Each structure stands twice: as C-alpha cells, then as structure tokens.
Amino acid sequence: xxxxxxxxxxxxxxxxxxxxxxxxxxxxxxxxxxxxxxxxxxxxxxxxxxxxxxxxxxxxxxxxxxxxxxxxxxxxxxxxxxxxxxxxxxxxxxxxxxxxxxxxxxxxxxxxxxxxxxxxxxxxxxxxxxxxxxxxxxxxxxxxxxxxxxxxxxxxxxxxxxxxxxxxxxxxxxxxxxxxxxxxxxxxxxxxxxxxxxxxxxxxxxxxxxxxxxxxxxxxxxxxxxxxxxxxxxxxxxxxxxxxxxxxxxxxxxxxxxxxxxxxxxxxxxxxxxxxxxxxxxxxxxxxxxxxxxxxxxxxxxxxxxxxxxxxxxxxxxxxxxx
Amino acid sequence: xxxxxxxxxxxxxxxxxxxxxxxxxxxxxxxxxxxxxxxxxxxxxxxxxxxxxxxxxxxxxxxxxxxxxxxxxxxxxxxxxxxxxxxxxxxxxxxxxxxxxxxxxxxxxxxxxxxxxxxxxxxxxxxxxxxxxxxxxxxxxxxxxxxxxxxxxxxxxxxxxxxxxxxxxxxxxxxxxxxxxxxxxxxxxxxxxxxxxxxxxxxxxxxxxxxxxxxxxxxxxxxxxxxxxxxxxxxxxxxxxxxxxxxxxxxxxxxxxxxxxxxxxxxxxxxxxxxxxxxxxxxxxxxxxxxxxxxxxxxxxxxxxxxxxxxxxxxxxxxxxxxxxxxxxxxxxxxxxxxxxxxxxxxxxxxxxxxxxxxxxxxxxxxxxxxxxxxxxxxxxxxxxxxxxx
Numbered sequence: 001x002x003x004x005x006x007x008x009x010x011x012x013x014x015x016x017x018x019x020x021x022x023x024x025x026x027x028x029x030x031x032x033x034x035x036x037x038x039x040x041x042x043x044x045x046x047x048x049x050x051x052x053x054x055x056x057x058x059x060x061x062x063x064x065x066x067x068x069x070x071x072x073x074x075x076x077x078x079x080x081x082x083x084x085x086x087x088x089x090x091x092x093x094x095x096x097x098x099x100x101x102x103x104x105x106x107x108x109x110x111x112x113x114x115x116x117x118x119x120x121x122x123x124x125x126x127x128x129x130x131x132x133x134x135x136x137x138x139x140x141x142x143x144x145x146x147x148x149x150x151x152x153x154x155x156x157x158x159x160x161x162x163x164x165x166x167x168x169x170x171x172x173x174x175x176x177x178x179x180x181x182x183x184x185x186x187x188x189x190x191x192x193x194x195x196x197x198x199x200x201x202x203x204x205x206x207x208x209x210x211x212x213x214x215x216x217x218x219x220x221x222x223x224x225x226x227x228x229x230x231x232x233x234x235x236x237x238x239x240x241x242x243x244x245x246x247x248x249x250x251x252x253x254x255x256x257x258x259x260x261x262x263x264x265x266x267x268x269x270x271x272x273x274x275x276x277x278x279x280x281x282x283x284x285x286x287x288x289x290x291x292x293x294x295x296x297x298x299x300x301x302x303x304x305x306x307x308x309x310x311x312x313x314x315x316x317x318x319x320x321x322x323x
Numbered sequence: 324x325x326x327x328x329x330x331x332x333x334x335x336x337x338x339x340x341x342x343x344x345x346x347x348x349x350x351x352x353x354x355x356x357x358x359x360x361x362x363x364x365x366x367x368x369x370x371x372x373x374x375x376x377x378x379x380x381x382x383x384x385x386x387x388x389x390x391x392x393x394x395x396x397x398x399x400x401x402x403x404x405x406x407x408x409x410x411x412x413x414x415x416x417x418x419x420x421x422x423x424x425x426x427x428x429x430x431x432x433x434x435x436x437x438x439x440x441x442x443x444x445x446x447x448x449x450x451x452x453x454x455x456x457x458x459x460x461x462x463x464x465x466x467x468x469x470x471x472x473x474x475x476x477x478x479x480x481x482x483x484x485x486x487x488x489x490x491x492x493x494x495x496x497x498x499x500x501x502x503x504x505x506x507x508x509x510x511x512x513x514x515x516x517x518x519x520x521x522x523x524x525x526x527x528x529x530x531x532x533x534x535x536x537x538x539x540x541x542x543x544x545x546x547x548x549x550x551x552x553x554x555x556x557x558x559x560x561x562x563x564x565x566x567x568x569x570x571x572x573x574x575x576x577x578x579x580x581x582x583x584x585x586x587x588x589x590x591x592x593x594x595x596x597x598x599x600x601x602x603x604x605x606x607x608x609x610x611x612x613x614x615x616x617x618x619x620x621x622x623x624x625x626x627x628x629x630x631x632x633x634x635x636x637x638x639x640x641x642x643x644x645x646x647x648x649x650x651x652x653x654x655x656x657x658x659x660x661x662x663x664x665x666x667x668x669x670x671x672x673x674x675x676x677x678x679x680x681x682x683x684x685x686x687x688x689x690x691x692x693x694x695x696x697x698x699x700x701x702x703x704x705x706x707x708x709x710x711x712x713x
Contacts, residue, residue, distance in 0.1 A: 236701045243557040283557055284708040291705035294697040
C-alpha cells in the first residue's frame with residue numbers, strides 16, 4: 001500500500017501561517033489523491049501528550065494511510081521531542097509525518113534531527129520585500145489561471161497592505177468578481193481609497209460637508225482598526241482649524257495662525273478653502289459635538305462607532321448652518 | 324486658646340465638637356459618653372475647612388485638656404505626626420479596595436498613647452464603591468477606642484450605608500468678614516488685601532490665604548477673569564482654551580517634576596542601584612516592575628493636579644458670570660469679582676440673563692466633561708466657543 005510519491009517526512013519551516021497552511025493542505029491533498037480513506041491527525045502542542053504520537057502512528061486495523069501533522073514543533077515539550085526523535089529512528093511505513101516549525105532558534109535541535117532523518121523541507125517565511133509580495137500576487141492569479149498587470153498588482157498591495165492572508169483574500173475576490181486580464185483600473189474600481197483612510201481624511205471630508213464620502217472614510221478607518229479616540233481627536237483638530245481661520249483674531253500673523261490651528265503653514269490655504277462656507281455658530285456647534293463625542297468614545301456611551309457616525313453627520317450638516 | 328479657634332466662622336460646629344470631646348474625656352475616666360460617637364462625617368462646601376475641623380477634633384480627642392492647642396499632643400496632630408492619628412489622603416484619582424482593606428487593619432489596633440485611635444480620612448468621596456463597602460463593617464463597629472473622621476463635600480457623595488453609620492457635622496460657607504479677619508490675623512496682611520482676597524475666594528479659606536499671599540495665584544486668577552472680555556472671535560476662543568490648557572500643564576509640571584525625579588531615585592537606590600556585591604544585579608532587575616508601578620501612580624497624581632487646576636480656573640470663571648447675572652438682575656449681593664467692575668458691566672450690558680445662564684451651564688458642563696476624561700483642550704474649546712456665542 002505504501003506509496004513513494006509523497007515524502008514520508010516533511011518539515012514546513014517558516015512563520016507565514018497562510019503559506020504553512022497551504023503546504024500542509026497540499027500534502028494532505030496529495031495523500032488523499034492516492035488513498036481517499038487516509039486518516040488525518042492535525043495536532044497542536046496542547047493536544048500532544050506522551051504516547052499520543054505512538055497511538056496515532058501505530059498500524060490501523062484496515063491499513064489505510066495516515067497523515068500526522070505536528071503543528072508548532074518548536075513548542076513541544078522535552079518528553080514529546082524525545083518521542084519524535086525515537087520515531088524518526090523507526091518510522092512506520094504507511095505514515096506521512098509533517099512537522100511545522102516557526103523557524104526561530106527555539107526547538108532548533110528537533111528541526112535539525114528531522115532534516116537529518118531525510119525530511120523534505122518546505123520554506124514558508126513571511127515575504128519581507130515588496131518584490132516578493134508582487135511575485136506572490138502574480139502567483140495567486142496564475143494559480144487561478146488569470147493574468148495580472150504589474151501596475152494592478154502594485155495598486156492592490158497599496159490598498160490592501162502587507163498581510164498575506166488579506167492579499168490572498170483580495171486576489172480570490174478579484175478572480176471571482178472580474179473576467180479577463182486584471183489591470184489597474186479593475187483594482188481601482190474595487191479597492192478605492194482604503195489605504196489612506198485615516199481620522200484626518202474623515203475630518204477633512206466632514207468639514208467640507210461631503211457627507212457620503214466622510215461616512216465611507218469613517219467606516220474604512222474603523223474597519224482597519226483606527227481607534228475611535230484618535231478619529232475623534234482628528235475631528236477636533238479639523239474643527240479647531242476652522243475656528244482659527246474662519247474668524248481670526250486681529251493682528252495675528254499667518255505663522256501664528258498655523259501654530260494655533262496645529263497645521264504646517266502651507267496648509268492654511270486648504271483650511272481657508274474649507275472654512276469658506278462655515279458660519280461662527282456652525283463652528284461653535286461642531287466644537288460642542290466634538291466634545292460630546294469625546295466623552296462618548298471614552299466610555300460615556302455604549303457604542304463609539306455610532307457616536308462617531310453621529311458626530312460626522314452633525315459636523316457635515318453644521319456647515320450649512322446660518323446665523 | 325483652643326484648637327477650635329482656628330475654625331473660621333463655624334461657631335455651632337465648634338460648640339458641638341467641643342462638647343463631644345468633653346464627653347469623650349468623661350468616658351475615658353469612667354463617666355457618661357453621651358454626646359460622643361465613633362464615626363463622624365464632616366461635610367461642607369469646598370474650602371469651608373472640613374479637614375481643619377476634623378483635625379481640630381482629633382487634637383481635642385488626644386489632648387488631656389480637650390484641645391488646648393499648645394501641648395505635645397495638639398502639636399503632633401497639627402504636624403501630622405501623632406502616633407494615634409492616622410491621616411488618609413488619597414493622592415490619586417480614587418481610593419481603591421486594597422488600600423481600604425489595609426486601612427481597616429491599621430484602624431483596629433489599640434492607641435499607643437492610651438486615649439483614642441483616630442482615622443482622619445480626607446476626601447472620603449474618592450473611595451470607590453468597593454472600597455467603601457470594605458470599610459463599612461469597620462466604621463459601624465470599630466474597636467472600642469477607634470474613632471473615624473470622614474471628610475467629604477456633601478453627604479450624598481458617600482454610600483448611603485456609610486452615611487447612616489456616621490454622625491454628620493455640617494460646616495457652612497464662612498462669611499467674607501470671618502475669612503478676611505482670619506487671613507489678616509494668620510498671614511499678617513493688610514486689611515484691604517485680606518478683604519479683597521476673602522471676597523475673591525467665594526468662601527474658600529485656603530484659596531483666600533493663597534490669593535492674599537501669593538502674587539502668582541493672583542495673576543493667574545486675573546488672567547482667567549480676563550477671558551470673557553477677550554473672547555471676540557472664534558480664533559480667540561481657541562487661543563483662550565490653549566492658554567488654560569497650558570496653565571494646567573505647567574502647574575502640574577512645576578509640582579510634580581522635582582518630586583517625581585526624587586521618588587524615582589529613592590526607589591532605584593532602595594533596589595540597590597549604584598551599589599556593588601553579590602546579588603545586586605538581580606535586585607536591580609527586580610526594580611523594573613516597581614518603577615513601572617511608581618510611574619503609574621505619579622501619572623495619576625499629575626492628572627489629579629491638572630484636574631484641580633482646571634477646577635479652580637473654571638470656578639473663577641463661573642463666579643464672574645454669577646456676578647454678571649447679579650448685575651443684570653440688579654441683585655443686591657456681594658460681588659466676588661467687584662475688582663473688575665468695568666468688565667462686569669460691559670459683559671452684563673452686552674447680553675441677556677438667559678445667555679448668562681447658558682454660559683454658566685457651559686462652564687459646569689466643561690467641568691463634568693473634564694472629570695469624564697474628555698481631552699481638556701477639546702472640552703475647553705467647546706466651553707469658550709459656547710461663552711462666545713452666548
């Protein structure tokens with residue numbers, strides 16, 4: 001029954017979970033292709049105690065093949081490591097053993113002895129360079145039998161970030177949603193504006209009175225994990241800027257104005273443009289809203305996200321307030 | 324002379340405490356204890372001298388002559404060094420259950436001097452609910468010689484279960500004349516300065532003394548009081564808020580920076596930094612956790628100082644608008660900010676009483692927001708712009 005097409009011993013080395021999962025899934029799939037009845041034991045260190053390995057590698061009644069995956073081999077205890085080493089000297093012939101290892105110095109002795117015993121090594125390190133990530137994106141589309149332009153890959157990385165799982169998910173999504181060659185326009189249609197979503201963009205859109213965009217940016221900023229307190233302090237800063245330039249004190253130089261608004265001097269022009277359609281009472285109302293919201297996002301309210309949404313709504317509509 | 328002479332304008336309270344101290348003395352010598360009890364709650368508006376009253380009572384309990392003011396016992400109580408008087412002064416934002424449990428143990432021991440074991444708890448309202456509950460039993464039925472003295476602005480600040488176990492001593496806001504006389508006698512300033520400080524203090528004795536003796540405090544008050552007339556644009560609102568923010572930051576820094584550094588060095592020295600020998604390296608490593616702890620406490624202390632500074636400034640501002648309201652309504656009351664009569668009249672003529680009330684609300688709302696941890700600058704900006712808009 002034993003087959004030679006899948007290595008009986010594999011070490012998956014690296015800290016990128018997605019790639020590790022794929023490598024393990026690949027091995028399991030290869031074994032299943034040969035023997036659909038194959039038994040898979042996927043074990044994390046917590047589930048492994050003395051004797052576990054012996055029990056999962058002992059011959060089974062019906063002789064089906066078994067795949068044993070030992071996850072995070074670097075976290076195995078000394079007793080278990082001894083058991084694994086003993087198994088390496090006397091492997092069962094219908095068992096495929098896969099060890100995953102984060103690749104650090106911890107538990108390196110075990111990894112070395114596994115490799116010495118003739119294990120196939122699969123490297124799954126996190127891609128650190130931009131170029132590696134570009135290659136990864138290309139690979140993702142190729143796996144699905146599609147083509148992607150370099151610009152498009154770059155645009156995708158810019159808006160999704162560097163988390164490999166998110167990149168992979170974005171690629172899958174694009175493959176499913178589009179047809180033909182994926183170029184920069186296609187990416188722009190699906191991933192517009194996410195990467196630069198910060199509290200400051202939310203504040204800018206809100207004081208410009210562009211409510212739909214402001215709310216959209218707010219949702220993005222919250223979904224990428226920007227803290228509500230930071231978003232509100234950005235709103236405060238935006239409103240403060242308005243107050244400073246909308247009704248400046250007499251005899252104050254532009255340099256001082258910029259300092260009071262807490263912006264670099266060249267931003268004054270933008271601020272003045274933003275402030276053009278604001279009335280003093282509108283600004284005062286916005287300041288009040290920001291103060292209320294600060295209390296709400298710091299535990300005074302039940303739902304910080306709702307409080308921010310309300311703040312954005314109030315600020316955008318305070319812009320047209322007259323009087 | 325008696326320790327109760329130091330209480331400003333609190334004749335009723337002084338008489339009550341004097342007779343209680345007399346009863347306590349009688350009880351010690353085998354007599355009747357009517358008029359004395361084991362738990363007292365000192366309440367009164369800020370600055371009315373709650374702590375001073377409690378301290379005078381503590382001295383009267385320890386002193387064989389019922390608070391003569393010049394024996395060792397009296398001196399030690401006023402110096403804060405009396406072995407049988409436990410001073411509790413929460414320096415952080417709150418007083419937690421751990422400290423409360425320690426306090427219960429400390430309070431239960433017998434007095435070393437043979438008279439009373441007194442626990443003087445300032446700002447008892449800072450005790451958290453859990454801490455108050457931990458103190459409950461000890462306050463209800465303390466050891467025979469233990470006396471609890473709790474101080475808090477109003478009885479409503481305390482858990483109702485604590486309140487019901489204490490006898491209440493309510494101090495009133497001392498009159499301006501009583502404060503002026505006290506400041507004049509105590510700090511040796513001229514009657515005019517004393518009168519002005521007493522008026523400006525709005526019934527707060529310590530504040531009156533600081534205003535009479537410290538030019539910086541006077542300057543800061545003048546700056547705060549000039550805000551209403553300077554708010555002529557939204558830009559000015561932002562500047563005024565920034566200035567108030569800066570004042571509080573500086574105040575906290577001035578008080579804490581030297582202290583923080585000294586405490587850090589003392590702690591490091593206690594863990595053996597700078598010394599040599601076996602085991603020192605390990606001990607110094609152990610200091611990291613303790614240092615972090617200390618920094619956390621220092622940060623809380625700085626926050627409290629800042630909040631107190633904002634509170635003083637905002638209350639000064641509130642007195643100004645209160646006076647504006649008095650002028651607008653033609654009320655015949657003493658004006659705390661009479662020295663700025665021109666400003667008062669100008670602001671009073673420029674607005675309506677309704678607007679003044681809205682402004683007072685904005686100031687009080689700002690106090691609440693700062694207490695609720697809203698960033699002070701944001702809270703202050705909302706307030707100054709509300710003052711400007713009216």
